Amino acid sequence: MKSVSLFLAAASFAYTSAFTLPSNNNGGRTVVSLDMASAIVFGTSTGSTETIADYLKESLPEVEGPFDVETIEGSVKDFFEKYDSLIVGTPTWNTGSDTERSGTGWDEIYYGEMQEMNMQGKKVAVFGLGDQSSYAENYADASGELHDVFEALGCVMMGYTSQEGYEHEDSKAIRGDKFCGLLCDEVNQEDLSAERAEAWVAQLKAEGFFEGGSAAPAAAASPVVEVVAEPVLEFLEENSALLDEAIESHGNVGFAPHYNQKTKSTMWVSRDGRSCYYTGGSVATKASSSSP
Ligand SMILES: Cc1cc2nc3c(=O)[nH]c(=O)nc-3n(C[C@H](O)[C@H](O)[C@H](O)COP(=O)(O)O)c2cc1C
Structure with missing residues (x-):
């Protein structure tokens, strides 16, 4: 029985x-369900990744942040665990290194504090910045590392995008035939960033990133x-x-x-x-x- x-x-x-x-439509405007807590968290050295985080926030006023990872106070574990879904962003620096490539506060916590977190089943989407001309062989590599750290913690990774429209030769952010998230290039394709961010938010909504x-x-x-x-x-x-x-x-x-x-x-x-x-x-x- x-x-x-x-x-x-x-x-x-x-x-x-x-x-x-x-139906997420509310008089023609798509809204994010508030039944789960979401946040945008980014790292940056010279501000470009924060610019993209701001574009994302414009389309997602209901989501918390954007927070610079270096400004998280107290326990990193407590901070991340309180969210059901996270949009996380990083630039790529340190071209010669295999790991800790963001050049930001992410590098300090990836293999230390973040390993203590219980993130099983949380939805995570990655966005990344790079320079696809000057670093064509290593375009936005660090986005791949950010992706892999969260994936290894048991997160459900979402928001993969097509490589079309970019001129890179290689990237450690490629998974299958796609980028592991939204990639932007404020050096060579600055004019495309806002619309790429907006389209990506629509994709995340369609994937159910903010639901359930x-x-x-x-x-x-x-x-x-x-x-x-x-x-x-x-x-x-x-x-x-x-x-x-x-x-x-x-x-x-x-x-x-x-x-x-x-x-x-x-x-x-x-x-x-x-x-x-x-x-x-x-x-x-x-x-x-x-x-x-
Ligand atoms: C020394 C140096 C190394 C860089 N290495 C890479 C790289 O390996 N891959 C890449 O795509 N971009 C690389 N970049 C470009 C930055 O990732 C790019 O300018 C990015 O927009 C910076 O983001 P931020 O302003 O948020 O720090 C490098 C830039 C500098 C100055």
């Missing part, structure tokens, strides 16, 4: 997420329904079929995992942030046998 009840709770949540497309931070625990903790009557079983059957259809139509491709430590379950969210399903833990959903 209990497992059927749990399945019902999960299935009805998954059904809602998968088939009720959340607290949705998984709430769904897992749904009250147990004690009575499983005939109509309920029909409902279950119907929605299980719909879930299967949704998973099939997405081909299990492009879903990003969000692990919930409390429930030991994983919420798989589609790239557009409009569909999700669960695997593992106590939330035994129909989807678990079709995980990607």
Whole structure:
């Protein structure tokens, strides 16, 4: 009875997420849901990365910051852990080095204080600055390091972008065939930065970056329904079929995992942030046998 009840709770949540497309439009203006805490944090030596952070903030007034990483007071761990999603930015300096390439306060905390943080499942998007002409072989390398530090802490990395429109030859910020975030070049393509930042914010919203931070625990903790009557079983059957259809139509491709430590379950969210399903833990959903 209990497992059927749990399945019902999960299935009805998954059904809602998968088939009720959340509308973020408010009279034509896209707004960010405030059900999760987000912040912009950057490092900078000469101010260009802060310029991009300011562009991002213009499109994201609801998000906290931008904060210069060097001005964080007290515990770095406490500071970062209070956010559900983070937009983090860095320039690239120190061309000859393998690590600590930002030339900013990030380098001081990457392999020290940040390693103490519990960041599992938090959404993180990286933006980076560089000079693609003078440093064509190393364009915005340090963005790759920033990306990897957060990824290694268990964060869900989002906001990858195309390399088209840049003239670099190589970069340590490339993952697959994409940049691991938004890259800007205030030296050679200053006039493109504002529109690149705006387009990237739209991409993050479409990816669901600002949504669903607290949705998984709430769904897992749904009250147990004690009575499983005939109509309920029909409902279950119907929605299980719909879930299967949704998973099939997405081909299990492009879903990003969000692990919930409390429930030991994983919420798989589609790239557009409009569909999700669960695997593992106590939330035994129909989807678990079709995980990607
Ligand atoms: C000494 C020096 C080294 C640099 N190394 C790189 C590099 O390896 N890769 C790159 O893309 N840009 C490099 N740059 C360019 C900076 O990353 C770029 O000017 C950036 O906009 C600086 O950002 P900030 O003003 O936020 O510090 C370098 C610049 C200087 C002066």
